[in-house]
Amino acid sequence: ELKVEQNPLFLSMQEGKNYTIYCNYSTTSDRLYWYRQDPGKSLESLFVLLSNGAVKQEGRLMASLDTKARLSTLHITAAVHDLSATYFCAGGPGTASKLTFGTGTRLQVTL
């Protein structure tokens, strides 16, 4: 059974700083997703990573996938307050199977 762990669970960072959120998973996962969740809201899809070495970037966020290490990272560059949210990674086998979510990382960007 796939297990997904994230760290840190909570991250407080100043605007302008860089940081990385880590997502480790226990067994083979064909897909790795990153989502953002604002308080009281549902999930917003950020990235889909499908192959080893995949790197995707959108604005100040960059996600990567290392399937050999079973590790995905979400890197935040020059954080701004608007990035404050909870970030989840999720993995699972292909063919429309269920996703297993990580514990989530609550990011707080302070002015």
Added chain:
Amino acid sequence: GAVVSQHPSWVICKSGTSVKIECRSLDFQATTMFWYRQFPKQSLMLMATSNEGSKATYEQGVEKDKFLINHASLTLSTLTVTSAHPEDSSFYICSGTSGGYNEQFFGPGTRLTVL
């Protein structure tokens, strides 16, 4: 991305009553839909997987007689919480996928409060 809606967005009910939540895929055919629940400050926990026209597959620990799932068409799945109790209060989120390696698209969620 594709759009999934949920109705209602929030509901308050009395203990012992039943509540139905609808999940609709608006611009794609969702061959598979998933139901999740999320407690405050926790992650999403999958409750069940439903394929159109088939019985839902429930995760371990989820009571199928309490959480009734129906996926009667390719655009609609419903979750009925029967005889709700305060411990059922949670944020319920559905998602749908058109299958294959296509990603899941999430609904906006339904906040259930049982008094």
